[in-house]
Amino acid sequence: MNLLTFLDGASSGPSSGVEAPDLEDLRSVTEDVWMALVGEADPLLPRAVPAGAPFDAAGAWSAATTITGGWRGVVTVELDEQVARHLTAEMLAIGSADDVTDGDLADAVGELVNMVGGNVKSLMPGPSVLSLPAVAAGRAAFTHDVQVACRLDLAWRGAPVRVSVHVPHPSPTDPHTGGSR
């Protein structure tokens, strides 16, 4: 494994030179969105995670939104379940994180990715369209026709949060035969 990819909570730069958001812009978007939704009480802190490692929360919620048009990409957020519950309780003014339902989580986590995705869309070439968010109770998985362009690993109250941007892979490879990369 390439040690250079053990970056401090973030990795960026697809190998192919496809246009993608700047990592610092993604960080700034995520922090602004988080602060607006949850307040300043606990900040998002960087978290060191090896490149390529799947999201490692014991329970997770995730959501994705796809951007198509002048630029194509997928923006995904993954949250530790407790983080997702707390975020949801804040956004929907529900008294306790224990009282949030699946429907509440889907609304809140969907809006989170919508806001991050919408801001990413506004940074990339337009005009383009943001899809409705797709939310799942579980971590995200990505097909081989996309590659990670930008990935931010963060912690909120010690629990994992990940925001990533994927772009279409210019030359599809078969991971099992180790084709060209």
Next chain:
Amino acid sequence: MTTSAAFASVSALVRRETSMVYDEGKEYLVEARLNPLAQAKGLGLEEYVARLAFDADERRKVVDALTINETSWFRDHSPYQAFTDTMLPSLLEDRATARHLRIWSAACSSGQEAYSIAMLLDQHLPIGWSYEIVATDISTQMLERVRAGRYSQVEVNRGLPATSLVRYFTRVGRDWEIAERLRERVTVRHLNLAAPYVGLGSFDVIWLRNVLIYFDAATKADILRRMLPMLAPDGYLLLGSSETTLDLPPDLAASWQREQIGRVPAYRRASAMTLSSTGA
């Protein structure tokens, strides 16, 4: 000073200045924002707070650190309304020959005040008129921000009419940069208000808003005394919404004449006012 006494003291300072309430539950925030300032002085938090009573610079930094999200465009509205509706027409008449206005933003911070004024002048000054805005602050970091004229997406959401955003700013990444033609009208200078004012010239309007509170009574009086010759005889001084000159030594208080413009108290040079009422 114990932590809770320190917190109470800081809380009171911020409430006096900004009317923001930092009550229990927000100690973490005060601690997080103040620790770097205390460390920069090589002090523990309690000791740092205990010294705030004697250190206007640090008090300013504390309030800045705690109200960092509170700067906005056209802050409080009404002074800007008074500027446009009353002060400007009056100055346009009185400066009809020179056709040039000089404004001082005397505690400019990140520059929203200076550029708000610039936007108004750009909209309301007739063709053939020019203006200069001198923006001063004690913080070189803030002055750099004013020179750069770049503001974040969060900052431009605060009180800036959308029509002004698209008219005067260009988006650069996620930030918004003020138009070069406004930036070139703003002269940025480092200045400590408690120190002498040298080489600034005189001004038609001085904006001295929300900064006198950080100074003790003696320094405040000294500043207001030294402001008198900085202002054109028929010029205006504007203070913050909750500030007045009432608690000054009588002779100084008499040198400043209060003129109420709607909800806005503006201050004129008293000696000049008697002259101007006779048309001189």
Next chain:
Amino acid sequence: MRAMIIDDSRAMRSILRRIVTGLHFETSEAEHGQAALDQMRAGVVPDVCLVDWNMPVMDGYTFITEVRSNPEWRDVTLMMVTTESEQRQIVRALAAGAHEYVIKPFTPDAIVDKLSLLGLVPAGGVRAGDGVTA
């Protein structure tokens, strides 16, 4: 004063509702522009609409052009609240008749500032800690 919140996101409607009720507005809600127009035609005409851009059925931009083409609704203030932050999008919205524009993410203060700019709230209407949260 009545505010209508038009956004397909239940979470965003919840957030905005809390902010404006904190300012003592009565509120009504709609999930998209068509639903909002239906309410207005049925007689629920707000003083201000907080409108998202991207919504199914009828988006915020179209809603704004519809409202501005009806002289009966001349006094309805229209404020877009959206992630669309490109300069040309803001210009388009203002040209279509939006009075104000707030970029998401926003803090409660940003909404209060803009409503205050529009004369719908007394200046300095809310202090931090007055119970409004984002």
